[in-house]
Amino acid sequence: MFGFSERSLTTILFWVTRKKWLILSFLLSISFFYFPTPDGLSSEGHRTLIIVLVALSLIVSETIPLPAVAILILIMEVVLGVDTPDGVASSFMSDAVFFIMGSLMLAVSIVHQGLDKRLALLVINITGNKTWRIVMGFVTISALLSSFIGEHTVGAMMLPVALALIRNAGLDTGKATKLSSVLLFSIAYGCAIGSIGTPSGGGRNAIMIGYLAEFGMAEISYLDWIKMTYPMLILEIPIVSLILWKTFTPSQKTMDSSVRKLKVQVAKTGKLNANQLMAIGIFILVFLGWIFFSPIFGLGIVALSGVFLYLSFGLINWKEINRNTNWGVILLFGSAISLGIQMKETGAALWVAGQTLTYLEIIFQDVEIVRWFVSVVVTGLLTNLLSSAATVAVLGPIVLDMGGNPVITGFMTSIASAFAYLTVVASPTCMIIHSTGLITSADYFKAGWKLFIISVILLLIISLFYWPLLSL
Amino acid sequence: MKILIGISSKKYSEPTLDVGMRIASILKSSTTILDVGGKINEFSYKDVSIANELMESWDLDRPGVEVLEWAYNYLIREKYIEKNLNEIGFSKNLLVDKGNGRSEVFLKGVAVKNLSLILRNGDIIEELRDEVQSFEYDLTIIGGSGKRSMAHDLIQYIDSSIFVVNNFNLKQKYRILLAVDDSPGTSKVVKFGVRVAQAFNIEVDLITISKDGDFSEKFRIASSRAEKMMRRSGVTAKVKFSEGELVNTLVDIAGDNHIIIMGTSSQSALTKFFLGSKPLDVMESCNCPMLIVK
Known part of the structure; x- marks a missing residue:
């Protein structure tokens, strides 16, 4: 048929079924292109929104590789005349992208030092052998560490500790139990609540700081961020621990022999070696750099300085960094930020914000509630479908254009993007624990919905009663 | 192989x-x-x-x-x-x-x-x-997965012959139910049938189905050749002719104690994509293992 062999036709049909979202996006973008530009929206803004729709549908459906989505965004920005090639190139690279790149490389460098066994020792020394204390310890350590070094790093390092405890308890590490659920979720949710704590907790925080500065709304320092968010992080630790314990109460109330075996296993690794000490020292320098120098040099340059030191001191080689860094994610976030900037500059963000306010005010009456609903609830739900950084990159310019105090709205959006409790794809840590085969998609909802609601309420309370005291 | x-x-x-x-x-x-x-x-x-x-x-x-x-x-x-x-x-x-x-x-x-x-x-x-x-x-x-979309994708996109081990019971004594017709692919189906019968040391029912009960000469020759090939390979086979709609008849006779073996549809890939095919309908309805020979 049509001159194709049966085999070729089958290949084409296979491609069509697997790439249906790409085809649909392509057809929709053409249709929207020929729609009349809505009142109040510039022609460039109209085309920018077409790119946003295409990008979102392709990211959610994962029809094509993420780097391909990133490249498509850049191509469409130029081809649809949203900006010049040089304009697109300059909006693609920013300190936020440097930061994401630097923090991913730092993560690889830290993981490479074999500090996970030290971490195990730290956890069990603090918690002892009662299971509820171990759960609390997992949540606390995951939250505190991920607030500084990024959740994916902590998630990867904590996973073997949890699995070793499960194995030492005499359980099959290939079979799901309440003990495996509670320990693994304490890592994932601990990392999620921790990621709000500092700008280096997640790429989305750096993106929001970048937007606030780029749009001339506010300059937020590393310490400013900590002051705003850390109280919420601390409050969430016992809440998460309690909800997880109540949802997945394991039959093993103590883990005596399991903890003892783990101590023996970890003791074999000996004391901290020189490389590990140097690695910790460099990270402390990076942390101090973020606090004291990021207002001058930017978060990204400080993170890259840390990578420079790790490479120069021979603590990791480039091959290892190159192999384990997710370059596709860096490309995608660069493109998403570029798209966010174009949304702002073409007025697309302002138009969407205005339309959203108009329509939602019919339901909610009060503009403050509308703003809260979009920046918290919509962001929180979208982050469970997309990724937190992509959500902030796309929604950031819109919520910042919705009026009110942009710092409050910006922080609410960034924090809500950490409510990655409901799906496997919500965050890298959720995917890491799911990849063990011990957590099903349905498990995420069991405790996730409770945490989502409580986190939304807590954020509302913090934003109403605590943030105004800081007068930022 | x-x-x-x-x-x-x-x-x-x-x-x-x-x-x-x-x-x-x-x-x-x-x-x-x-x-x-x-x-x-x-x-x-x-x-x-x-x-x-x-x-x-x-x-x-x-x-x-x-x-x-x-x-x-x-x-x-x-x-x-x-x-x-x-x-x-x-x-x-x-x-x-x-x-x-x-x-x-x-x-x-x-x-x-x-x-x-x-x-x-x-x-x-x-x-x-x-x-x-x-x-x-x-x-x-x-x-077997029980999902139609999975069965469809397997038949449509996997280039090799496909054996779906659906509801297979290791203790059950099976027979092979091999669909014979006058299509060119039948001889390959029969060869596969011989091998599966030898693998499990079981007997074969060679079935030819006609909607109106009219079994043409070509059908009878195909059935006879299949039976001969079975005999030469040392496999015990019974020849059956049944009147009725292919999918329902095959599924009814197969029950849960047969392994169905049939050839792939000779329709174009596009037709199969939009309208499905007989093997897909059988796979979806049957309650036993099934081999589709491509």
């Missing part, structure tokens, strides 16, 4: 592995046992890979390895691989990363030519299709 056996878990895959290895040993074929783990989303695959590497440093198996270990132990127990490997036992060090998320364990088979265990991650149909296309398998053996 090259055979690919798709497994997914210790809990559900034993019948599939059992059927697959019986056929592979009769045919002395080059055999691969494949476990496809869940798809890792692109935002996280590097992080998951780092986590897996750390797990190995703790002497913990990365996900999927336990399924391969189970398959390995099955092969030892059923004497499909050499004894000296039995003494060594399964070790994840045997797993060789072949790139693109594909890891492989090479084994020295006794009853089969080459035997390997493969671990991949991703969408099951995409991974199976890629494996079959890259290594040119003749037969893919997989467990």
Whole structure:
């Protein structure tokens, strides 16, 4: 048929079924292109929104590789005349992208030092052998560490500790139990609540700081961020621990022999070696750099300085960094930020914000509630479908254009993007624990919905009663 | 002949592995046992890979390895691989990363030519299709899923013949129900029928179905040739002619104690895509294992 062999036709049909979202996006973008530009929206803004729709549908459906989505965004920005090639190139690279790149490389460098066994020792020394204390310890350590070094790093390092405890308890590490659920979720949710704590907790925080500065709304320092968010992080630790314990109460109330075996296993690794000490020292320098120098040099340059030191001191080689860094994610976030900037500059963000306010005010009456609903609830739900950084990159310019105090709205959006409790794809840590085969998609909802609601309420309370005291 | 056996878990895959290895040993074929783990989303695959590497440093198996270990132990127990490997036992060090998320364990088979265990991650149909296309398998053996879309994709996109081990009971005494007609593909279907019958040492019902009960000369010749081929191969076969609609008749006669063997549809790929096909309808309705010969 049509001159194709049966085999070729089958290949084409296979491609069509697997790439249906790409085809649909392509057809929709053409249709929207020929729609009349809505009142109040510039022609460039109209085309920018077409790119946003295409990008979102392709990211959610994962029809094509993420780097391909990133490249498509850049191509469409130029081809649809949203900006010049040089304009697109300059909006693609920013300190936020440097930061994401630097923090991913730092993560690889830290993981490479074999500090996970030290971490195990730290956890069990603090918690002892009662299971509820171990759960609390997992949540606390995951939250505190991920607030500084990024959740994916902590998630990867904590996973073997949890699995070793499960194995030492005499359980099959290939079979799901309440003990495996509670320990693994304490890592994932601990990392999620921790990621709000500092700008280096997640790429989305750096993106929001970048937007606030780029749009001339506010300059937020590393310490400013900590002051705003850390109280919420601390409050969430016992809440998460309690909800997880109540949802997945394991039959093993103590883990005596399991903890003892783990101590023996970890003791074999000996004391901290020189490389590990140097690695910790460099990270402390990076942390101090973020606090004291990021207002001058930017978060990204400080993170890259840390990578420079790790490479120069021979603590990791480039091959290892190159192999384990997710370059596709860096490309995608660069493109998403570029798209966010174009949304702002073409007025697309302002138009969407205005339309959203108009329509939602019919339901909610009060503009403050509308703003809260979009920046918290919509962001929180979208982050469970997309990724937190992509959500902030796309929604950031819109919520910042919705009026009110942009710092409050910006922080609410960034924090809500950490409510990655409901799906496997919500965050890298959720995917890491799911990849063990011990957590099903349905498990995420069991405790996730409770945490989502409580986190939304807590954020509302913090934003109403605590943030105004800081007068930022 | 090259055979690919798709497994997914210790809990559900034993019948599939059992059927697959019986056929592979009769045919002395080059055999691969494949476990496809869940798809890792692109935002996280590097992080998951780092986590897996750390797990190995703790002497913990990365996900999927336990399924391969189970398959390995099955092969030892059923004497499909050499004894000296039995003494060594399964070790994840045997797993060789072949790139693109594909890891492989090479084994020295006794009853089969080459035997390997493969671990991949991703969408099951995409991974199976890629494996079959890259290594040119003749037969893919997989467990039944009960989903129409899965059955459709298997029939439509996997290039090899497909044996769906649906509701297979190791204790059940099966017969083969082999659909014969006058199409050119029938002789290949009969050859497969002979091999499966030999693998399980079971008898065959050669069935020819006509909607209006009119069995033309061509049908009778095809049936007679099939019966002759069975007899020459030492397989006991009974010839049957039934009137009725093909799908319902075949499914009714098969019940749960037959292995259905039929050829793929001769319709174009486009027609099959939009309108489905008889093999797809049978696969969807039947309550027993089924082999579709391509």
